[in-house]
Amino acid sequence: MTRSEGLPVPGALPAQSTAEVDEVDLVPVRTYWQLVRKRFLQHRMATIALVLMLVLVTSAIVFPIIGGDAWYKTSLTYGPNDPSSLSAPLGYDNLGINIFFRLMKGLYTSLTIGFFAVLIIAGIGTTVGSIAGYVGGWVDNVLMRVVDIVLSLPTFFLVLMFVAFMGSGNVFVIIFAIGLTGWTTAARLVRAEFLRLRESDFVQAAKALGASDRRIVVRHMIPSALAPVVVASTLGIADSVVTEAALSFLGFGLRPPEASLGNMLTNAQDYFYRQPLWIWYPGITLILVVLAASFLGDGLRDALDPRQRIEA
Amino acid sequence: MTRQDDGTPLLAIKNLQTHFATADGLVKAVDGVSFSIRNGATLGVVGESGCGKSVTALSVMRLIERPGRVVGGEILFDGKNLVDLPDDEMREVRGNAISMIFQEPMTSLNPVFTCGSQIAEAISTHGGITGDEAHKRAIEMLTQVGIPDAARRAGEYPHQLSGGMRQRVMIAMALSTNPDLLIADEPTTALDVTIQAQILELMKALRERNRMAIMLITHDLGVIAEMADDVVVMYAGKVVEQSDILTVYEHPHHPYTHGLLASIPRLGEKRERLEVIKGVVPNPLNLPAGCLFRRRCPNAMPICEVAPPLQEIAPGHLSRCWLTPAGDPPSVGEAPGTDAALVAAAALSVEQ
Amino acid sequence: MASYILRRLLQAIPIVIGISVVSFLIVHLTPGSPVDKFRTPRVSPETINNLIRLYGLDQPLPTQFVKWFTHFWTFPFDNSAWGYSFTDGLPVRDKIFARIPSTLWLTGVSLLVTVIIAVPIGVLQAIRQYSWSDKIITTFETIGYAMPTFWLGLMLKQTFSVQLNLFPLFGENSFGKNGDILDLLWHLALPVTTLAIIQIAGWSRYMRASMLEVLRQDYIRTARSKGLTERSVVFKHALRNALIPIVTLLGLTVPALLSGAAITETVFSWPGLGWLSVQAVTDRDYPVVLATVMIGGVMVILGNLLADIAYAVVDPRITY
Numbered sequence: 001m002t003r004s005e006g007l008p009v010p011g012a013l014p015a016q017s018t019a020e021v022d023e024v025d026l027v028p029v030r031t032y033w034q035l036v037r038k039r040f041l042q043h044r045m046a047t048i049a050l051v052l053m054l055v056l057v058t059s060a061i062v063f064p065i066i067g068g069d070a071w072y073k074t075s076l077t078y079g080p081n082d083p084s085s086l087s088a089p090l091g092y093d094n095l096g097i098n099i100f101f102r103l104m105k106g107l108y109t110s111l112t113i114g115f116f117a118v119l120i121i122a123g124i125g126t127t128v129g130s131i132a133g134y135v136g137g138w139v140d141n142v143l144m145r146v147v148d149i150v151l152s153l154p155t156f157f158l159v160l161m162f163v164a165f166m167g168s169g170n171v172f173v174i175i176f177a178i179g180l181t182g183w184t185t186a187a188r189l190v191r192a193e194f195l196r197l198r199e200s201d202f203v204q205a206a207k208a209l210g211a212s213d214r215r216i217v218v219r220h221m222i223p224s225a226l227a228p229v230v231v232a233s234t235l236g237i238a239d240s241v242v243t244e245a246a247l248s249f250l251g252f253g254l255r256p257p258e259a260s261l262g263n264m265l266t267n268a269q270d271y272f273y274r275q276p277l278w279i280w281y282p283g284i285t286l287i288l289v290v291l292a293a294s295f296l297g298d299g300l301r302d303a304l305d306p307r308q309r310i311e312a
Numbered sequence: 313m314t315r316q317d318d319g320t321p322l323l324a325i326k327n328l329q330t331h332f333a334t335a336d337g338l339v340k341a342v343d344g345v346s347f348s349i350r351n352g353a354t355l356g357v358v359g360e361s362g363c364g365k366s367v368t369a370l371s372v373m374r375l376i377e378r379p380g381r382v383v384g385g386e387i388l389f390d391g392k393n394l395v396d397l398p399d400d401e402m403r404e405v406r407g408n409a410i411s412m413i414f415q416e417p418m419t420s421l422n423p424v425f426t427c428g429s430q431i432a433e434a435i436s437t438h439g440g441i442t443g444d445e446a447h448k449r450a451i452e453m454l455t456q457v458g459i460p461d462a463a464r465r466a467g468e469y470p471h472q473l474s475g476g477m478r479q480r481v482m483i484a485m486a487l488s489t490n491p492d493l494l495i496a497d498e499p500t501t502a503l504d505v506t507i508q509a510q511i512l513e514l515m516k517a518l519r520e521r522n523r524m525a526i527m528l529i530t531h532d533l534g535v536i537a538e539m540a541d542d543v544v545v546m547y548a549g550k551v552v553e554q555s556d557i558l559t560v561y562e563h564p565h566h567p568y569t570h571g572l573l574a575s576i577p578r579l580g581e582k583r584e585r586l587e588v589i590k591g592v593v594p595n596p597l598n599l600p601a602g603c604l605f606r607r608r609c610p611n612a613m614p615i616c617e618v619a620p621p622l623q624e625i626a627p628g629h630l631s632r633c634w635l636t637p638a639g640d641p642p643s644v645g646e647a648p649g650t651d652a653a654l655v656a657a658a659a660l661s662v663e664q
Numbered sequence: 665m666a667s668y669i670l671r672r673l674l675q676a677i678p679i680v681i682g683i684s685v686v687s688f689l690i691v692h693l694t695p696g697s698p699v700d701k702f703r704t705p706r707v708s709p710e711t712i713n714n715l716i717r718l719y720g721l722d723q724p725l726p727t728q729f730v731k732w733f734t735h736f737w738t739f740p741f742d743n744s745a746w747g748y749s750f751t752d753g754l755p756v757r758d759k760i761f762a763r764i765p766s767t768l769w770l771t772g773v774s775l776l777v778t779v780i781i782a783v784p785i786g787v788l789q790a791i792r793q794y795s796w797s798d799k800i801i802t803t804f805e806t807i808g809y810a811m812p813t814f815w816l817g818l819m820l821k822q823t824f825s826v827q828l829n830l831f832p833l834f835g836e837n838s839f840g841k842n843g844d845i846l847d848l849l850w851h852l853a854l855p856v857t858t859l860a861i862i863q864i865a866g867w868s869r870y871m872r873a874s875m876l877e878v879l880r881q882d883y884i885r886t887a888r889s890k891g892l893t894e895r896s897v898v899f900k901h902a903l904r905n906a907l908i909p910i911v912t913l914l915g916l917t918v919p920a921l922l923s924g925a926a927i928t929e930t931v932f933s934w935p936g937l938g939w940l941s942v943q944a945v946t947d948r949d950y951p952v953v954l955a956t957v958m959i960g961g962v963m964v965i966l967g968n969l970l971a972d973i974a975y976a977v978v979d980p981r982i983t984y
Contacts, residue, residue, distance in 0.1 A: 042335055149682035154919075154960040157926065157941060158690075161953060164945045165694035242812045246927055249814045250942055265815060272822055279822070283815045290810035375888055377880075407891030414889075419882040423981050424904050434890040469980040485890070 039303040046299020060108040067101035106259040114240040120179025125186025133194025168252035193225035227304035234297035321348035328385035343549040356540030364549040411486035415498035417478035421470035428466025453484040476507035555629040565631040683961035747951035767936030774859035786871020808865030817931035834933035915971025919963030
């Protein structure tokens, strides 16, 4: 859709001013980041999600420190029938472990897994995508076929196999499994952005000025291509946390006494009848993490990359 | 459907205001525009991108989409005010008494329906005939707009036709209901120069045959010269000059019109370089006080800090500029500079 | 068209080989040997060596791969093509084929439910963009999207099976009621609801986005300028275009129809392919694992091809 006029897009206006411009005409000078912040804050759910995410991350860091060893220390004095108190808002489980502190420790573990898995995803994705997009030719071809192959394999099953065969219950194996299978989307996004940027005026200009390939890629293209990666990574945190939980559910996640949201959910299953609430605590926490991450991702996409507005 | 010329204009737009409440602020895309179109006449609306000419047209069609809204003014057509016409009555006007063709023939036709069926749809919506008959009429229309082998073309999808052909299909669709007014929004801008000329010729021929009025929106004064009887020049959502075609070309008054005219190349004229109008259209979110053109105006004077009113400088010739009808700076004691402050105050109270 | 399909199939060959190599390597590079679990004091070393020879594990990896890969494609004629299961010694091919009907029931019905519900929801949201109904539905969609499948399944099970006792806890048929279609549907209710809720959340979002994209196209403005009713603009001009990407999505979903919904099947002990594959991973039943990964990969490739063909069928602009 191209309309020469119609809806004026205020953000796009300064870009037209390539002609000789009377300086006073450039009234609304806003930097890119000011615009990003403005657009992000306009996205109300994203702002709420940001606050929620900060609360979750802070709790995941602070409460395990406050609680010390409470998250795994069993007790014979307390049990599921003891009322909740200020020091144990969610009561105690069948082993007398303080559920609240265990939940916070589990949140910490899950967020850690999500964070590092996404680091791997972004790292591999950016590297593969930028090489494919910048070098092009047969290198691009080969790398994209590799992406096709990984994309054709059922992702979750691949993670499952990897974890089951390489060491179930091991945090590092879980992180690597999620990271190694999840980078394809990021790679495609970066590649697409690179293909676009390679032909763009400012990269052509940098080339004409004699900038080196490395400088062009590192200084000009990666920063511009980063927007989709940041968005994909934020959304990826949600996926990773859920994947960890699903692995736990199937029996390949962290094992007690380690705590993760996934294994708390799985253990709660055994108390389906007697303690129906136990499955809600980690479940709701997990959903909050996913909600926060997805709204945050949506908001970042709208703010960083308005062209990509259509989610798909 | 042609009606008698009893002196009342076919379409009269009065103080139209169409605003867009964007996330970044209120954009007054059309701000107090008035003009009218006589029966069977062609009015050219000219101006740079973003001056509000398309929004004016879409306001007439009531096709303004959120966050835009017509917030004031009247659009009188056939004795009805289109601004507050109920939706179902408006639908009967739209595509029937008033048709519109758009700038982008490539994207203006629905890709999943055949050209013939899209024309037949317009016919059966308004004409009371349906099915085979409407289809036959569609083929007739395609022949009329000069599409060879129309019967076959009617069965083709838009992507199978060239841009010029698609614009012909759009015209056929718009004219299939014998409208009294055709709004053509940059109908030739997206086309090759040779095709442009063909489409303009076609529109002229059809105008004669159907005796309809045309509101022709363009940034191209060449197209205006070719087609129009009257001209409205718009700038930043306002009319800045309005007159018949000859006056505008021979005696333009507003410096903006001067600028537009100076920027078209003319055959047989030797000039070192084409004139360009300095600067860009002001940001619609942040319009300057006073005359909106003053920052780009070669004739800018202190009085331009105050917004000039649209005033009649000669019979039928309106201009929104402080310059005297002769084109001189107004001096105190002379009309219209007399009591400039008073006039300015009056103008201000009208504008705000 | 035929030549296009042929070309696409030829292009898929390297990808299929790639998939095979990756899955083969994952299975064969794992620490330990597949026969380790037979090493108990009661099994003589000789038997173990026989097993190793039987499975060809004494040969170099590339040889093993080629043997396995070529044998794999003889499955239409040879029920041993995919090997024998480590757990019960049955031919893997027959084991997998036996599970296909159950999986198709589950995924097919849930996909049907999803499309029937998600498409109208997405359209409604698009034409009422930013309205309260749009916002409320979007919130539900996001929550649905955020819920882990197994958690939702467990919650449904807890509520409707355990507490309200309305639906069965697990399985496909009540005891002695094999082949009873009503009984089957009764068992299907909760797993289908689980899958459908998650899928509807995603599909209706997609439909909404697609419809919004179409609604701001120039040709929609043209349709309105013809004086068509809003109903005709939305349901004839817009919907027809907005469904094009949905048809593509449908093609891409086909592989999931067969490879199954591993987690949902596991939650409800639904005897489909997904559950089989999870069990196979748990038991390190390598022949079954390899076969399911291969099926999954090949299905994805076929699904992509199907999506492109479907695209050409519904969009007159695409011709091959």
